[in-house]
Amino acid sequence: MQFSYSNPTNIYFGQSQIAAITRAIPSDSKVLVIYGGGSIKKNGVYDQVANALSDHQWQEFSGVEPNPSVETLNKAVEIAKKDNITYLLAVGGGSVIDGTKYVAAASHYEGDGWDILTGKHKVKSAIPLGAVLTLPATGSESNKGAVVTKKSTQDKLSFLSPHVQPKFAVLDPDAMKTLPQRQLINGLVDAWVHVCEQYITKPAEGMVQDGFAEAILKNLKTLGEDFANHDNNAWRANLMWNANQALNGLIGAGVPQDWATHMIGHELTALYGVDHARSLAIIQPSLLRNQIEFKRAKLEQMGQNVFELAQGPDLAERTIDQIESFYHNLQVATQLTEHGTDKPAAVQAVLNQLQTHNMVTLGENQSITLKKIDEILQSAIA
Known part of the structure; x- marks a missing residue:
C-alpha cells in the first residue's frame, strides 16, 4: 500500500x-x-x-x-x-x-x-x-x-x-424527513455502488480498507432490508453516516479502484435521464458477470463476509445474484428500459459517447474495452 x-x-x-x-x-x-x-x-x-x-x-x-x-x-x-x-x-x-x-x-x-x-x-x-x-x-x-x-x-x-x-x-x-422514498432508495444504492467500486477489484491485502468496506456494505444491506422503517431517526442517521464514509477517501486509500460502472452509468443518465443511482444498478450486475474472472477473488470474499454465503465453486456467481437481489428487493431495475424499443441504437449511442469522452479502456485492470462494454450493454439494456 x-x-x-x-x-x-x-x-x-x-x-x-x-x-x-x-x-x-x-x-x-x-x-x-x-x-x-x-x-x-x-x-x-x-x-x-x-x-x-x-x-x-x-x-x-x-x-x-x-x-x-x-x-x-x-x-x-x-x-x-x-x-x-x-x-x-x-x-x-x-x-x-x-x-x-x-x-x-x-x-x-x-x-x-x-x-x-x-x-x-x-x-x-x-x-x-x-x-x-x-x-x-x-x-x-x-x-x-x-x-x-x-x-x-x-x-x-x-x-x-x-x-x-x-x-x-x-x-x-x-x-431527510420529507424526502420521497425514491430518493432514499437512490441514496442507499448510490452509497452501495461507491463501496463496491473500491472493493470488488482484486486482492490488495488492505485489511482496514476491506474490513471497513465490508462493514459499510453490511450496514447498507441491513438498512435496505429494514427499509419499511426508514421513517426512523436511527435509520436516517445511519444512512447519512454510511453514505458519507462510503466515499470520503478512506476505503479506497492504497487499493485498486474500478469506477467503470460509474463511467458507463453516467452516459445512461446523460442520454436517457436515468437517475444516477439507478443507472449504476442497471450496469453493475452485467459488468460484474462480464468481468467475473478478474473479480472472482473479491466477489468470493464479499459473498462470505457480507452475504454469509457458503463456499463453493460458484460462490462469485451467487454473490452477483445477491447483489442483483438487493436492488430488486428495493424495486430498483437492473436493465435499462428508458431507451424505448430500439436496443441496437441505445447500445451504439452509449458507445459513441464513451468514445467521445475517451472512455475506451476502463476498470482496475483496463480490461473493459469497447468490445467488453458492448457485451455489458447487450446484457444491461432490455
Missing part, C-alpha cells in the same frame, strides 16, 4: 447542527447560498440556514437540477464574480454540492468553466465552500470530486481538486 490520506472537512453531525454554520463561516464573508428546488423551504432547512447566517452578508441562488448542468451553474458563477462572493454554502444533496464545487472553481477562472471538466484547465484555486447535506448518497460533502452535465451536448463529466473539498459539512438527519 502506497498512499497519502487527509480529509480536512469538519463534520457537524446530528440534530440541530445547522446552527454550527454561524461559527463555521467567517463573519466577514460575502456568502452565496446555493440550493435546488423549493424543498428546503418546506422542510424548515432554509429557515435554519437563514437564522444561522443572520449576522452574515449573504444572498441566494436556486434552481440547481439533479445532475447539475453547466448552463445553470454558470449563472451562479456570474453572480459570484460580479458580487465578489468570498464563501459558498451548498444546501442540498450531491447534485447541489457538486454544482457548488464547480461554481467555486469556475469563479476563479476567466475562461469557459467547462474547461475544468474536459481537463483543459487545472484548478489552482477556488472560493471556499461548506455544505448542508439534505440527501445522503454521494459523499460529496467531504470529498474533492464533482460531476457536472452539459445539457447542450449530453456530456456528463467529472473533476477532482483538493481546492473544492468542503471546509465543513453539516449532516443533520432531520433534513
Whole structure:
C-alpha cells in the first residue's frame, strides 16, 4: 500500500447542527447560498440556514437540477464574480454540492468553466465552500470530486481538486424527513455502488480498507432490508453516516479502484435521464458477470463476509445474484428500459459517447474495452 490520506472537512453531525454554520463561516464573508428546488423551504432547512447566517452578508441562488448542468451553474458563477462572493454554502444533496464545487472553481477562472471538466484547465484555486447535506448518497460533502452535465451536448463529466473539498459539512438527519422514498432508495444504492467500486477489484491485502468496506456494505444491506422503517431517526442517521464514509477517501486509500460502472452509468443518465443511482444498478450486475474472472477473488470474499454465503465453486456467481437481489428487493431495475424499443441504437449511442469522452479502456485492470462494454450493454439494456 502506497498512499497519502487527509480529509480536512469538519463534520457537524446530528440534530440541530445547522446552527454550527454561524461559527463555521467567517463573519466577514460575502456568502452565496446555493440550493435546488423549493424543498428546503418546506422542510424548515432554509429557515435554519437563514437564522444561522443572520449576522452574515449573504444572498441566494436556486434552481440547481439533479445532475447539475453547466448552463445553470454558470449563472451562479456570474453572480459570484460580479458580487465578489468570498464563501459558498451548498444546501442540498450531491447534485447541489457538486454544482457548488464547480461554481467555486469556475469563479476563479476567466475562461469557459467547462474547461475544468474536459481537463483543459487545472484548478489552482477556488472560493471556499461548506455544505448542508439534505440527501445522503454521494459523499460529496467531504470529498474533492464533482460531476457536472452539459445539457447542450449530453456530456456528463467529472473533476477532482483538493481546492473544492468542503471546509465543513453539516449532516443533520432531520433534513431527510420529507424526502420521497425514491430518493432514499437512490441514496442507499448510490452509497452501495461507491463501496463496491473500491472493493470488488482484486486482492490488495488492505485489511482496514476491506474490513471497513465490508462493514459499510453490511450496514447498507441491513438498512435496505429494514427499509419499511426508514421513517426512523436511527435509520436516517445511519444512512447519512454510511453514505458519507462510503466515499470520503478512506476505503479506497492504497487499493485498486474500478469506477467503470460509474463511467458507463453516467452516459445512461446523460442520454436517457436515468437517475444516477439507478443507472449504476442497471450496469453493475452485467459488468460484474462480464468481468467475473478478474473479480472472482473479491466477489468470493464479499459473498462470505457480507452475504454469509457458503463456499463453493460458484460462490462469485451467487454473490452477483445477491447483489442483483438487493436492488430488486428495493424495486430498483437492473436493465435499462428508458431507451424505448430500439436496443441496437441505445447500445451504439452509449458507445459513441464513451468514445467521445475517451472512455475506451476502463476498470482496475483496463480490461473493459469497447468490445467488453458492448457485451455489458447487450446484457444491461432490455
